Amino acid sequence: MLSNSSAIADPSVEAALCALEAGLVQVSKVRTDALSSRDRLTALTRLEAVARTLPGLGLGLVAQLREQWSVEDFGRAGVSDVLADTLRISPAEARARYRAADDLAPRTSTSGTAIEPVMAATAAAQRDGAIGPAHVQILREFFHHIPACVDFATRTRAEVELAQHARMMRPDKLRQVADRVDAILNPDGNFTDADRQRRRGFTMGRQGPDLMSKCTVIADPELRAYLEAICAKYAKPGACNPEDANPQVDDEPDPDAVRRDSRSAGQRQHDAVKAVLRATLASGDLGQHRGLPVTVVVSMGLAELEAAAAQATRAADPYGERVTFGRPVVTGGGSLLPIRDALRMAAHAHHYLALFDNADGRPIYLGRAKRIATADQRIILHAKDIGCTYPGCAKPGYLCQTHHRNEWADGGTTDADQLTFVCEPHHRMAGTRGSDWTTAAAPPGHPKAGRTQWIPPAHVDPHRTRRMNSFHHPGEYLTPDSEFGGGLQEFVQYRCSTTAFDGKPATG
Structure with a gap:
């Protein structure tokens, strides 16, 4: 029916x-x-x-x-x-x-x-x-x-x-006819600045199963000029090579570094842009965004950090690298980051560290390495909520506002355990009228006690069933207490931990 x-x-x-x-x-x-x-x-x-x-x-x-x-x-x-x-x-x-x-x-x-x-x-x-x-x-x-x-x-x-x-x-x-008509309308290929500005764009695609992202750039002449200058210095053979123990960035690559460099031109350009972006973030010249310095925020629980330290092992591969196992962690931009990359990035700069007790999610440590933070509560939300708590929303913490779960107009307090992350469009949907969404904390005894629940208005759900967002907490998917099944994630982790790098089961 x-x-x-x-x-x-x-x-x-x-x-x-x-x-x-x-x-x-x-x-x-x-x-x-x-x-x-x-x-x-x-x-x-x-x-x-x-x-x-x-x-x-x-x-x-x-x-x-x-x-x-x-x-x-x-x-x-x-x-x-x-x-x-x-x-x-x-x-x-x-x-x-x-x-x-x-x-x-x-x-x-x-x-x-x-x-x-x-x-x-x-x-x-x-x-x-x-x-x-x-x-x-x-x-x-x-x-x-x-x-x-x-x-x-x-x-x-x-x-x-x-x-x-x-x-x-x-x-x-x-499509063929449209292309032909387009050529007739503009036979000489004349485009104004307005036409170029209309076409410019940068699209960052979704992460694939390997956590790689395909990005599409339609660069205007000015951006292309910047990229050419960056690649001329940092994309030359031997420069910014992540496979080197000490990648050469500022100095001219020595002959040995050039000889070791087996990267393609595309890979070198990728590494060049990454090096420039990392240096720009570390410079501190980007100011603040929503009360925090513009930097990479990575959220991980104490369990992930302890597991990464315990499972760091020397792999039996030709390079003898230390390989860190563990499920990916989430950045403030909403992407998944291999824990090995997160620990390597932490070696470049320690900005903020927030660790949470594995039992009840209570903040047990908040550290600030470079300067006194004026937005401690927002740092806690980056670690607790990671991104927008509205059901199904994928907006990361970088693009979120802080919201009083108990509305300020109703006497809500600005306490860390009473605040939650909400993106701007969904923040406008929250309120106290019958047509608004309302928020509340999951009560004690709930499997995810303390997490934000959203209650829809009657025109969306006549039953007003409470909803919760698990998108930013991928560890909650496919776990034993998941409503859709259980145990698969633990099985996959077990198989990964008992499999050698040649794809065959490890022995001994």
Whole structure:
């Protein structure tokens, strides 16, 4: 059965949605065994048209929500936040629909007059079920990448013509036509500063299973000039080589260092940028961010630190390096860092150290090596919460604000055990009204006593079930007390600790 949690006050809209849902249920129950292949293809075509039409209808609702948004209905949460939580879609998908509504949904003027969508021809083709999401993406990318020198009338004509082609073409063929039209509109490749600034970007991809990240850079001429200067010095053979016992950074690499260097050009450039960023952080010239010096914050429990010290062993490999085992720790930026790298980074600079008792998470030591901190409580939150505590949020501590779990307006105190990390968008969603999310500490006796729990408003969850975020505490996944299973993490750690570096089980 389709989910139908609540009725709509307008009887015509309610009747139309009920008919749609009933029709889908009926279609899902029909048997197609006796159909001919031609009829099956016809049925697929009609289903595809329906599936293509629905997103356009949804964008119209998104646009209306945005135009008539009221904090009285949904609290201080934004449209994208409410869409993500209520529809159970990712925040990225919610933001994508929000932006798509700018191009493809009708708008209303201040006088109440209906205005055609910005990309009217594309929106019409979507409403007709003639084009799918891939077509729409190509058309929107084309429209937004047209150089600023192209006048409005030409831009509109190009969008109309491409939308007509999209009604008859596959997305891959449409992409070829769009590229050809782009070349016609700008045959000489003339781009203004505004065009270049619009295209610039740096995207840091997600970490893979090996904790490596793929980054994509579209550099403007100025950034490229900086990178060229950095690589000219620090990416030369023999410089900044992490395989050397004492990597040469400032001095000219000696012939032996150059001869030992087996890195590729790409690896040398990677190490050069890393060396410059490390030096910049260590310089102290970056000021402060949210009350703390700009630096790398690594959060680990006493158990991780003791295990790393106990399991540091000399591996039987050709280099005789000391290899440290243990599960990764979490940085203030939300990434996972191998504990071996964390200990090596600590050798360069000791900024802050916060250790927590393994039994109840109570802070037992807070040290400051370089200067007296004015944000001790925030340091504790970096170690306790690590990142935003809102359920499912991946925002790291660097991007979080401190929040009173018991609202300040209700007499909440600014004590370390009463504060929690919340990113700015989710901080706006917390409050005391019925449409707001509320926060509380997990009570004594709870498996994670003291951790922050979020209680959703009734429009998100009628039962107002308490929720907790485990994203920043990866050690809680796949553990014996996990609600989804248990013991797998311990099994993997056991296998890793009893496996030699050649992949064969260790003996003795």
